[in-house]
Amino acid sequence: MALVACGAIAQPAADAVARHGWAVDVHPLPPLLHNRPERIAGEVERMVGELRSRYDRVAVGYADCGTYGALDAVCDRLGVERLPGLHCYDLFAGPPTVESLTTDEPGTYLLTDFLVRSFSRTVIHELGLDRHPELRDDYFRHYTRVVWLVQTSDPAEQAELRTLAHEAAERIGLPLEVRHTGAGGLDRALADLLAERA
Template sequence: MDVHPLPPLLHNQPQRIAGDVRALALRLRPDYAAVAVGYADCGTYGALDDVCAELGLRRLAGLHCYDVYGGAQQLEQFFADEPGTYVLTDFLVRSFTRTVWRELGLDRYPDLHETYFGKYRRVVWLAQEPDDELRSLAEDAARQLRLPLTVVETGAGGLERELATVLPA
């Protein structure tokens, strides 16, 4: 199996995900017996499903990667308990300053904080491989967001299960 990643910042422009997945899948098809998509819907509102149906591809289940790591039912419960929940994965914890803070312009325009995050009430970190360094980074992200942090250790089992459903046997 080879992994051909798309830029993670596509999550900040989900309207581009389906087109970029299509282009990459078409480029890879001649060289591989099978191509699978390592995305959940990720804010494409079904556009990724349309590409997968068109090209006969499988993708990870769920509305977003949070469903993959934490389980759709658990995520539904988090949002039912507190609709103002901001979710982090290990990737987002590691890259928070770059992928969230700088990309949203909060490093240059701190007055946007309330606009972006004023309705959030907590941060939930779905910790796949928690360690002291990641915990410190998660705490820093929550502090920057001015929100309390809840840590939910998920491991990588959800991702492993989902990958098994999309990869050929």
């Protein structure tokens, strides 16, 4: 089986595959597609088409991810399933937790382990803040906090990422909160996805 995965969750998905011994090959798409979500559905369709002749089954390792239903339309047309949820935060923390975080404080900017690691590239560079720091308020004026949803359970990795998470929050001038979610939510979602046609 092939899993066409969002680049932002491809490594955690591959880790889950290895942990559980699933017969799945993970094929990532570029994580920077999240900055252009209108391209996600088309890129998923292209890769599913490329992989279909090589695998007995292809599934999609994306939530909706800002496609506003366009990805679901592609999945329906191609007869493939995708991961549940509106975005990867739902996969890690669960929809009720994400809804609570954003309802309690609507100006919540969420980070995953991937986004903490790649913040300089995927946010600072891609938004041009490294070249035009004066744009910070234009992008982040309405945010009030950063919440890092911690997936890793490795203490050394947590320590390294904590430093990067604090740096990320400081770069956009917001306080940091840390919530430990673990990787279980993604594992369960993948297990359900793999079982849909078992």
